[in-house]
Amino acid sequence: MxxxxxxxxxxxxxxxxxxxxxxxxxxxxxxxxxxxxxxxxxxxxxxxxxxxxxxxxxxxxxxxxxxxxxxxxxxxxxxxxxxxxxxxxxxxxxxxxxxxxxxxxxxxxxxxxxxxxxxxxxxxxxxxxxxxxxxxxxxxxxxxxxxxxxxxxxxxxxxxxxxxxxxxxxxxxxxxxxxxxxxxxxxxxxxxxxxxxxxxxxxxxxxxxxxxxxxxxxxxxxxxxxxxxxxxxxxxxxxxGGLWQAPRAGSETLERLLGANRAAILAGLGEPATTTALAHRHGLALSSVSSHLSVLRDAGLLTSRRYSHQVLYERTPLGTALTGD
Known part of the structure; x- marks a missing residue:
């Protein structure tokens, strides 16, 4: 019914x-x-x-x-x-x-x-x-x-x-x-x-x-x-489906280009996420994640948008192309 x-x-x-x-x-x-x-x-x-x-x-x-x-x-x-x-x-x-x-x-x-x-x-x-x-x-x-x-x-x-x-x-x-x-x-x-x-x-x-x-x-x-x-x-x-999976690592090539932490953050952004969520996911300090996100955004690999009091980060088409998704 x-x-x-x-x-x-x-x-x-x-x-x-x-x-x-x-x-x-x-x-x-x-x-x-x-x-x-x-x-x-x-x-x-x-x-x-x-x-x-x-x-x-x-x-x-x-x-x-x-x-x-x-x-x-x-x-x-x-x-x-x-x-x-x-x-x-x-x-x-x-x-x-x-x-x-x-x-x-x-x-x-x-x-x-x-x-x-x-x-x-x-x-x-x-x-x-x-x-x-x-x-x-x-x-x-x-x-x-x-x-x-x-x-x-x-x-x-x-x-x-x-x-x-x-x-x-x-x-x-x-x-x-x-x-x-x-x-x-x-x-x-x-x-x-x-x-x-x-x-x-x-x-x-x-x-x-x-x-x-x-x-x-x-x-x-x-x-x-x-x-x-x-x-x-x-x-x-x-x-x-990927909620409980371990954070995805960046490829070796991507790590050489961006560094291990930035590569992992970019590769793991299959869905938009906040700075706090990314810090928890990757075991990094909030200040470190914020710095990495700023660099990735300035490079055109990420974009951000505000929802309520949160800022969500997501990959741009260029960022997605680099991760190979």
Missing amino acids: PFHLRFGPDDLLRCRFGISPLWEVAGAVRTLKETRLQAYHVPWLRQTEAAARELDLTPLWLLMPRRGHIPDFLCPPPGGPLASIEEELARMRATDPGAARDDLARSLADTPGAADTPQGRAMLADPARAVRELADLHERAWHALIAPYWPRLRAVLEADVAFRARRLADDGLTGLFADLHPSLSWANGTLTLHRRTTEHDRDLGGDGLVLAPSVFVWPDVASGFDPPWQGTVVYPARGI
Whole structure:
């Protein structure tokens, strides 16, 4: 059954992108639960195996039915281009207990028997306490599963946003939605998400749509938020296939021309990235990376563009030709 998100004239002007650390926490927890989601993340699974064993994720897994509703307050639409995990956890902790209970009951009902487990009954009996405990569990999962890798994850998410924003500027919504996800289609002012188990129809009402890339949502796409939440589509970010690969080295010839570090930075920029992400990726000081980027840009091998408070660097056609990609 399809989900329909219906746009009016104002909605067309109010589409925006958002990056959510909390979404990556929820996605990581779900990836630990479902084998089908793990193909791209085997190195991460190995690196976090010991930390994951220290977490009791059962309460969250109870609220993640294979097909069905995940409580909106656990991972709401991003409130801005890039919120901090502290800001998002504060939003979760501010959830009204009555609204939380309705959300929890709806989710537990989608997993047979979940509402009758001791943890399920406790959540429904004291939703205020459930909100606190679930927020605390998300915070522990953030530190164990996501925080050590956040610069790398954020670089992929920001690169995706930069690519999609250019696509939107060049080709409008038709071009943007054309390759966002195979199950999405755009026609007559309606974005339709196919192959769902339930039907959902929402008029965006002039609030527009949030588009949120995610590393861990693959191979799915998520939507279905109801008011008061802004309409949102969470889709797989570009570049996750190489997310956990070691940094690519430059060729011997390129190293002789540019030096080893500059060659590696240029060769590794298959997708746009920030100075911070590159420093983390290559194990270099921020000042060193900034200097190398300036030289490469002055040589016409890189270009830079600002997205929100971040500056993203990407190869020019000449830079790409030199790397042999």
